[in-house]
Amino acid sequence: MPELPEVETTRRGIEPWASGRRITRLVVRNRRLRWPVPRELAARVAGATIDAIGRRAKYLLLRTSAGTLIVHLGMSGSLRVLPAGSRPQAHDHFDLELDSGHCLRFNDPRRFGSLLFTRGDPLAHPLLAALGPEPLSADFDDERLWRRARGRRAAIKTFIMDARTVAGVGNIYASEALFRAGIRPGLAAGRVSRARMLALAAAIRTVLAAAVGAGGTTLRNYVDAAGLPGHFRPRLWVYERAGAPCRKCRTPIRQVVLGQRSSYWCPRCQR
DNA sequence: AGACAGACCTGTGAGC
DNA sequence: TGCTCACAGGTCTGTC
Numbered sequence: 001m002p003e004l005p006e007v008e009t010t011r012r013g014i015e016p017w018a019s020g021r022r023i024t025r026l027v028v029r030n031r032r033l034r035w036p037v038p039r040e041l042a043a044r045v046a047g048a049t050i051d052a053i054g055r056r057a058k059y060l061l062l063r064t065s066a067g068t069l070i071v072h073l074g075m076s077g078s079l080r081v082l083p084a085g086s087r088p089q090a091h092d093h094f095d096l097e098l099d100s101g102h103c104l105r106f107n108d109p110r111r112f113g114s115l116l117f118t119r120g121d122p123l124a125h126p127l128l129a130a131l132g133p134e135p136l137s138a139d140f141d142d143e144r145l146w147r148r149a150r151g152r153r154a155a156i157k158t159f160i161m162d163a164r165t166v167a168g169v170g171n172i173y174a175s176e177a178l179f180r181a182g183i184r185p186g187l188a189a190g191r192v193s194r195a196r197m198l199a200l201a202a203a204i205r206t207v208l209a210a211a212v213g214a215g216g217t218t219l220r221n222y223v224d225a226a227g228l229p230g231h232f233r234p235r236l237w238v239y240e241r242a243g244a245p246c247r248k249c250r251t252p253i254r255q256v257v258l259g260q261r262s263s264y265w266c267p268r269c270q271r
Numbered sequence: 272a273g274a275c276a277g278a279c280c281t282g283t284g285a286g287c
Numbered sequence: 288t289g290c291t292c293a294c295a296g297g298t299c300t301g302t303c
Contacts, residue, residue: 003296034279034298058297075297076281091281110280112297127299154274163298170296219296220283239296260276262294 002073004135004168005211006222006230007058010079013225014060014104015053017081021098022049023064024084030093034074034114037094041117045069050098056123057131057167062096067119069096070128074112076221080105109221131167135204136212140166142201149189149197156192157185158259160204169204172217172239175264177203179237184270185263186256210235238264 002010023045031037048066055061060079062069071079084095084103094115095103106113118125133139145166152159159165161174169177178185180203183196192200211217216230219240223229237247242255246266256263 006296032280072297074280075295108280109282110295110297112280152273158274161297172296217296222296259274261297 002058002077002216002222003170003173003211004058004208005173005214005232006216006224007055007060007073007168008212009216009224009230010073011053011055011060014079014081017100017102017225018050018062018096018098018104019053020050021100022047023096024099025095025097027095027097027103028093028115029088029095030111033093033108033111034072035116037115038117041115044117045096056128056134057163058170059122059128061122063122067117068122070114070116070118070122070125071106072114072116074108074110074114076110077106077108077113078221078223079225080107080223080227081225130164132162132164133166135166135168135208140201140205142198145201146194146197149192152189154189155186155258156183156189156200157261157263159189160200161259161261166204168208171261171263172219172236173204173207173211175239176207176237179264179266179270180207182270184267185258185265238266240264 026042028037048064050064052063060071082105084097091109092107094106097103157174160169181200211232214232217232218229238253241253243252249268251268
């Protein structure tokens, strides 16, 4: 799915359509998402006004006068703005209908996504409370990243994909940031030098910011709020390029599985 | 505490 | 054509 850049692109896309609007109806066609959508949710949010659209890690936060709707896009989800009542397609699991005549339509073939609700502080929700710092905010502290890695034997790629280390870095951008920092993905996190760890933090920031600027990466399912794919894919250095020549040194890109996830790297550019 | 594997689910492409 | 298998952008849960 959607990693941080894709979720942020979605947030920006729905914001002008949803912020300030009143929810007229929540239509749930399939409540069997990662966590079942509660039956009473529709009644709780009907009539509420959407005050703001936020994001924490890969979670979208629709703050309303009744509470906060928390949307996760899972591996294959998207949230689009469409005319309310337009014909649903396969895997269109819920519509959040607005008083403008539009709706936010959630599509997710694999159903790893979710729709949650909380009346309290969403950041205190059990699924969000333990998340690490936002990589594009000042909370992402290079020094703290370095300290956290002390003694860790897990691969550096697995380490930066742990949402408690830093939020929002998924499989694509973990490989991409490591390429940019010149660090091989299988190196134990605790063995990355301080200087290289700082370079990695910088690479995480730059690659995520660049991907947000390009509207994210589309490999298969991802589309933004307008139904359009992201444009970052041609700018990937290594992801899904196994066997293809490195764009810097022409050495064939390698693929290795770390933490049950495919990882891509250049054996010459990354040490 | 940290490091794993397994689980959830559907679609797609490769190989036979 | 049709079957089986591997794999896909996430992340929680259980076990050692």
